[in-house]
Amino acid sequence: MAIPQIQLTIRDIQMDYSIRAPQIDISQRQAELHIEQPAAIIDITAKQGTLHIDQSQAFAEAGLKPISQMISDYASKGKQAALASIARNVQEGEQLQTGAGKGQRAAIIQSIAAQNTKVGPPQKSNITFIPSPGAVKINYTPGEFNIDIQAQQPKIDVQTFAPQIDLTYGAVTGTMTQRPSVEVQV
Incomplete structure (x- = not known):
């Protein structure tokens, strides 16, 4: 005895897709940057030192x-x-x-x-140093040197620009090339 058999034939859907990719175009102008650094203000004051040398006593001791x-x-x-x-x-x-x-x-x-005619005691002969110590008087007043620096802050000017974005959306289109079907045979 023959048992009836059912046969199924299935055909899948087949699609043909057309894809258009999205396009994005981004552009941005460079920022404009202007930096200016003013020179520092420098003030230098100097007072000269004075040197006074008094040799009059030394010259007097030497006979000059x-x-x-x-x-x-x-x-x-x-x-x-x-x-x-x-x-x-x-x-x-x-x-x-x-x-x-x-x-x-x-x-x-x-x-x-x-x-x-009285004769006095004999004279002592001794070596004398001319000029005597301390005969030359030196007086020195030191000078002053001051530096005053005032730093100036830099001046920075920045102008930024927003980016420009051009977007073209992508698209997907499909065409069915084979329809799906199910066939049953007994």
Whole structure:
């Protein structure tokens, strides 16, 4: 006995697709940038130092005095020597006057002569340094140096531009090339 059989024949759908891809175009102008940096303000002040050297004492010790000072020194030494000579002559005259009446005239003259020819203690010879220490006087006042810098901030100007986007949408279209079907056979 033959059993009836069912046979199915199935045909799938077949499509033919046409795809148009989307297109995107993006453009953007570059930003405009302007930077300006002003120069810093610099203020420099300087006060010079002063150096004062006084060598007058050293020159005086070496015998190199100005003419006016040498004249003054010699005049004062001459005046002192003249006054000392007058004082000595007055003293000798008084000695002669007081002793002349007593018969001691010869003895008084001898004592005056002995006083005038008296030899003092020997002079010490020693090395002296010219000029003496501290004869040259140095006075220094240091100077001042100030720098004042004022930095300037940069000036930045930026202008941006929005992007321009052109979009063309894509599309998919399909055409059925084979219709689906189911066939049943017994």
